[in-house]
Amino acid sequence: MAIQRASGIADFGGTQGWGPMPTIDRNEPVFPEPWEGRAFALGLLSMRLSGTNLDSFRHAMNRLDKDAYLEGGCYGRYVQGAENLLLDSNIIAPGSVEARAVNLSGGSADEPAAPEPQKPDYAPTAGGSIRAIEAAPRFTVGQKVRTKVQEAAGHTRLQHYIQGHVGTVAIVEPPQVLPDTHAHFLAENAQWVYTVAFDSRELFGPDAEIFTLNTDCYEDYLGDAS
Amino acid sequence: MSNELTVNDHIPIELRTEALEDLLVERGLVDRTVMDNFIKTYAQDVGPLNGAKVVAKAWTDPEFKERLLANGTTTVAELGFKGPQGEHIVVVENSDDLHNVIVCTLCSCYPWPLLGLPPSWYKDPVYRSRVVKEPRAVLAEMGLDLPDSQQVKVWDSSSEVRFFVLPQRPAGTEGMSEEDLVPLITRESMIGVALVAAP
Structure with missing residues (x-):
């Protein structure tokens, strides 16, 4: 399957125009509406059903356009991401959800036949995302590193707001599969991950609030800047 | 119709x-x-009560706290807390000098075994876009005014590492037992958007 681009909407860090924080209901139910629980469960189940993985699922949500991404909040994304994965693997036919929705609501629509599944050629080498690897970490705590600048062809976990900036390695985290290739079943590409500390003024200029931004960077995202 | x-x-x-x-x-x-x-x-079953038990134990058992800060994943597993979205847990400690706050700007990564599923505001574009750019302003809007003297660290979860905030124990709780401390510890305090209040 051809690699599909993310819409870009999910990469929120540092973007503007979203307004003030909403009032917080500290007693908010886990699933405020019953459908949200159903959508959550469908999201979790869709990975196994489609023969994919957590990174593919995240990318399936990140491919949603802005309106779809924001509709129904987190669990709206879950169920639409699930649908994308199930369509990709030919578990459900295009148009089948819409036709069933029409029929469930008292209308009448022809439903496409169940298709022949075409799951990706993918099997994980172990459970979860952490892997043991032989390579030594390329960077050490305290080392200056610069994040690369990229427009990813597919999935990535390298946020735009840290791209091209210099930070300092704060923690060497366990090696993990690389989401950029794992999401597309190209390779696990397990590699060291680093929690990198950035000065807020490096990211947002001299007038920024003063704080430290820590975030995780896969080794492929970094170059030496010492 | x-x-x-x-x-x-x-x-x-x-x-x-x-x-x-x-x-x-x-x-x-x-x-x-x-x-x-x-x-x-x-x-x-899985919600912020788990995290509150971890915090209360860390406040009352210095050896547990030392292990927790050195290796979050294995130490919370001592209390039975593990599972999806808890593959590698890093605990960060608040103090008079340092305030930590967690976010996931790319999606909604959150330490499920300790806090359950995240509240809606945590997954909202407002929090995700702004807390990595103006954390003091966002926290102030949420009712938490931090002194300028306190350093702020924001942790944006972008790998499978899950961060968890160990909040400060409030003054006036010195005599309280681990059990009695648990109900004081809120979800918000373990994300880093609130402090734990004394009873």
């Missing part, structure tokens, strides 16, 4: 969800009892 839905109309998200479930159940691909169990687990 006069205003019947057609396949070319916008399908409301609740109905989309119902339609997908219906299709998958009908074909035997999904078992509704499995779905019910996932929902029940996160609606009732």
Whole structure:
């Protein structure tokens, strides 16, 4: 399957125009509406059903356009991401959800036949995302590193707001599969991950609030800047 | 019916969800009892009470706290807390000099075994866009004014590492037992958007 681009909407860090924080209901139910629980469960189940993985699922949500991404909040994304994965693997036919929705609501629509599944050629080498690897970490705590600048062809976990900036390695985290290739079943590409500390003024200029931004960077995202 | 839905109309998200479930159940691909169990687990069993137990123990057992800060994953597992979204847990400690706050700007990464599923505001574009750029302003809007003297560290979860905030123990709770401390510890304090208040 051809690699599909993310819409870009999910990469929120540092973007503007979203307004003030909403009032917080500290007693908010886990699933405020019953459908949200159903959508959550469908999201979790869709990975196994489609023969994919957590990174593919995240990318399936990140491919949603802005309106779809924001509709129904987190669990709206879950169920639409699930649908994308199930369509990709030919578990459900295009148009089948819409036709069933029409029929469930008292209308009448022809439903496409169940298709022949075409799951990706993918099997994980172990459970979860952490892997043991032989390579030594390329960077050490305290080392200056610069994040690369990229427009990813597919999935990535390298946020735009840290791209091209210099930070300092704060923690060497366990090696993990690389989401950029794992999401597309190209390779696990397990590699060291680093929690990198950035000065807020490096990211947002001299007038920024003063704080430290820590975030995780896969080794492929970094170059030496010492 | 006069205003019947057609396949070319916008399908409301609740109905989309119902339609997908219906299709998958009908074909035997999904078992509704499995779905019910996932929902029940996160609606009732796995929630911020787990994290509160970890914090209360760390406040009252210095050796536990030392282990917790050195190796979060294995130390919270001592209390039985592990599972999805808890593959590698890093605990960061608040103090008079340092305030930590967690976010996931790219999606909604959150330490499920300790806090359950995240509240809606945590997954909202407002929090995700702004807390990495102006954390003091965001926290102030949430009712938490930090002194200028306190350093702020924001932790944006972008790998499978899950960060968890160990809040400060409030003054006036010195004589309290681990059990009595647990109900004081809120979800918000373990994300880093609130402090724990004395009773």
